Amino acid sequence: VKKKASNYEKQAQPVKQTAVLGAGIMGGGIAYQSASKGTPILMKDIKDDAIELGLKEARKLFAKQVERNKLTTEQMAEKLTNIRPTLSYGDFGNVDLVVEAVVENPKVKDAVLTEVEGMVGENTILTSNTSTISINRLAQNLKRPENFCGMHFFNPVHRMPLVEVIRGEKTSDAAVAATVAYARAMGKTPIVVNDCPGFLVNRVLFPYFGGFSFLMEQGADFQHVDKVMEKFGWPMGPAYLLDVVGLDTAVHANEVMAEGFPERMAREGKTAIQVMYENDRLGQKNDKGFYAYE
Numbered sequence: 001v002k003k004k005a006s007n008y009e010k011q012a013q014p015v016k017q018t019a020v021l022g023a024g025i026m027g028g029g030i031a032y033q034s035a036s037k038g039t040p041i042l043m044k045d046i047k048d049d050a051i052e053l054g055l056k057e058a059r060k061l062f063a064k065q066v067e068r069n070k071l072t073t074e075q076m077a078e079k080l081t082n083i084r085p086t087l088s089y090g091d092f093g094n095v096d097l098v099v100e101a102v103v104e105n106p107k108v109k110d111a112v113l114t115e116v117e118g119m120v121g122e123n124t125i126l127t128s129n130t131s132t133i134s135i136n137r138l139a140q141n142l143k144r145p146e147n148f149c150g151m152h153f154f155n156p157v158h159r160m161p162l163v164e165v166i167r168g169e170k171t172s173d174a175a176v177a178a179t180v181a182y183a184r185a186m187g188k189t190p191i192v193v194n195d196c197p198g199f200l201v202n203r204v205l206f207p208y209f210g211g212f213s214f215l216m217e218q219g220a221d222f223q224h225v226d227k228v229m230e231k232f233g234w235p236m237g238p239a240y241l242l243d244v245v246g247l248d249t250a251v252h253a254n255e256v257m258a259e260g261f262p263e264r265m266a267r268e269g270k271t272a273i274q275v276m277y278e279n280d281r282l283g284q285k286n287d288k289g290f291y292a293y294e
């Protein structure tokens, strides 16, 4: 962390209209959060049913607020109008900031980012919600890499306060400032970090998962470890957290970290987490991980 996020905000251009690419788990959550805090957002996907799922998720989250008497049904209806679903780039000319949240595949992200760059204004800030792909790598094909940075939300977006704003080598202060300001307007806590494998949070989290995996390999009971870590004061233990993150996602992210920091992160042989993944125990996404889900 070089400069405090608050140092950038003084220079921020207003972010009045935003867009999210991808209406999946993260895209839907980002659209809800933006709409809920009053910043209009276009939600673009390539599939009608994906848009429907994203909208359904946003409606569900707003409905919960109504149930808890935090919103009236009229307020909910009004906030929902802040999300405009679309399958085209038609209205992207007026967008101040875009969050790319399509599948975690560098080729797809390259194609989507170059495509959207051609549809937005010269000053539009482009950001990516990638968890593992280098921001410098994604900036390579862009005409205006200075307008690009990472904007890494955590899942579930509406509950997790932190957003990592990731500065690439060519990212301008103005791009960081706008992204920090948008994160703040969404009610989040932004931190500014340099580009590196794992950014900041995963550099802390994955060595912890590695330690947990090592304990499993030595015969520890995962439920016992979870209980111990809860008593230690953490909201959930490592096995449960891995189920939330997804064992496939964890294995992939660990590979990226091992490539970036081989001395500290690479291990010989299979880890307990890899064995879980290879046995199709992916966590909550397929209802079976360390724990079984209905």
Ligand code: NAD
Residues within 6 Å of the ligand: 021, 022, 023, 024, 025, 026, 027, 044, 045, 046, 047, 050, 101, 102, 103, 104, 105, 108, 112, 129, 130, 131, 132, 152, 153, 154, 155, 245
């Ligand atoms: P997801 O599979 O739920 O959603 C991806 C969506 O992108 C799908 O709806 C798909 O139709 C859409 N899509 C694919 N190509 C597209 C295109 N060309 N244009 C527009 N939409 C397109 O994925 P997700 O879990 O929401 O992850 C999205 C991104 O967020 C990934 O980069 C991932 O690494 C990152 N991320 C995920 C999590 C998590 O826990 N799920 C956490 C932090 C960051």
